[in-house]
Amino acid sequence: MMNVECRILNDTALQFIIQHSIFNIRHSLAVTPTSRAIRGFLQTRVEALARSKWLTVLIVSLLFRVYHLPYAYFNPNWPSAGDWGAAWVAALGNGVPGGLVLGALYVKSNRNLVACIVLQSMIGAFPAMTALKFGA
Numbered sequence: 001m002m003n004v005e006c007r008i009l010n011d012t013a014l015q016f017i018i019q020h021s022i023f024n025i026r027h028s029l030a031v032t033p034t035s036r037a038i039r040g041f042l043q044t045r046v047e048a049l050a051r052s053k054w055l056t057v058l059i060v061s062l063l064f065r066v067y068h069l070p071y072a073y074f075n076p077n078w079p080s081a082g083d084w085g086a087a088w089v090a091a092l093g094n095g096v097p098g099g100l101v102l103g104a105l106y107v108k109s110n111r112n113l114v115a116c117i118v119l120q121s122m123i124g125a126f127p128a129m130t131a132l133k134f135g136a
Contacts, residue, residue: 034120044111064095
């Protein structure tokens with residue numbers, strides 16, 4: 001009986017690890033081009049115009065969240081689907097703090113994109129891993 005329970009536990013743990021690994025790889029592949037475009041291209045260009053690293057972090061964080069506004073409004077899987085007020089709250093309210101943290105990390109790490117990619121992947125993976133473990 002004990003061997004059967006251990007076998008089930010080990011199979012479940014292995015399945016959990018495989019699901020997480022696949023998700024993390026897929027998420028990292030999605031995050032990398034986004035970070036390169038936002039941090040590596042947009043943030044450096046806006047900084048040259050604004051001449052302030054911290055003002056640039058704020059501007060780019062807001063721009064990136066406005067970019068997510070159509071997702072928040074049109075995606076039927078989002079709770080804000082079809083409601084512009086809720087879409088603004090979802091796009092700006094939930095994302096700007098994360099954008100500020102990622103922008104500040106980019107500035108403080110001397111424009112290290114890898115640090116931003118790793119942090120953004122970890123932030124994005126946590127809710128998904130929790131859902132895989134405890135159910136959505």
